[in-house]
Amino acid sequence: MFEDDPVDDLPAATLCHLVDRGDDPGGDGGAAGDETLLIRKKRGVGSGQWVGPGGKVEPGETVEECVVREVREEVGIDVLDPERAGVFVYRSDGWDAVVHVFRATEYAGTPEETAEADPRWFPVDDLPFAEMWQTDREWLPHVLDGGTFRGRFVYSDGEPREVRMETGVTPSL
Numbered sequence: 578m579f580e581d582d583p584v585d586d587l588p589a590a591t592l593c594h595l596v597d598r599g600d601d602p603g604g605d606g607g608a609a610g611d612e613t614l615l616i617r618k619k620r621g622v623g624s625g626q627w628v629g630p631g632g633k634v635e636p637g638e639t640v641e642e643c644v645v646r647e648v649r650e651e652v653g654i655d656v657l658d659p660e661r662a663g664v665f666v667y668r669s670d671g672w673d674a675v676v677h678v679f680r681a682t683e684y685a686g687t688p689e690e691t692a693e694a695d696p697r698w699f700p701v702d703d704l705p706f707a708e709m710w711q712t713d714r715e716w717l718p719h720v721l722d723g724g725t726f727r728g729r730f731v732y733s734d735g736e737p738r739e740v741r742m743e744t745g746v747t748p749s750l
């Protein structure tokens with residue numbers, strides 16, 4: 578999938594998809610059933626959209642360290658069991674990146690609004706896809722269902738022009 582597109586020099590970024598399988602997911606008094614935490618992003622790449630918390634990997638940082646730091650910075654909780662669920666190459670008119678996607682089910686704390694993000698729990702079967710990256714609908718259901726994927730998404734003028742994806746694979750390039 579990536580043979581004709583060298584990605585070794587691309588910056589890395591992370592995304593975290595936290596799944597709460599409790600009786601009262603998110604502790605917000607909502608109906609029972611799996612929920613996932615999304616943020617309304619206030620700035621940066623994808624601002625205004627609902628996305629998983631995450632961000633750019635800093636120099637000297639592993640992707641595992643990055644995803645824990647970004648979730649803490651953006652919504653004030655500690656993710657305890659991040660596991661690799663996917664990876665995709667993102668190319669656009671703006672910046673390009675390799676995005677490492679994590680799934681987690683354990684966390685400490687209560688998500689809070691910050692300068693970067695407004696968090697909200699959504700039922701996993703009722704996600705706000707109309708206000709998300711268009712390609713999220715290709716892979717996010719697999720991730721929330723415990724699966725894995727690899728992908729390559731090329732955007733231009735905010736629209737996906739090339740979408741390649743495979744599921745059930747080791748989430749590495």
Ligand SMILES: Nc1ncnc2c1[nH]c(=O)n2[C@H]1C[C@H](O)[C@@H](COP(=O)(O)OP(=O)(O)OP(=O)(O)O)O1
Pocket residue numbers: 590591592620621622623628630631632633634647667674676710712713730
């Ligand atoms: N196509 C697509 N779908 C879903 N998510 C993303 C993409 N492309 C992306 O870049 N992303 C995600 C990956 C990262 O989580 C963010 C981009 O990082 P950003 O939030 O801008 O980085 P921060 O380090 O938090 O922000 P700054 O410090 O640079 O302001 O988007």
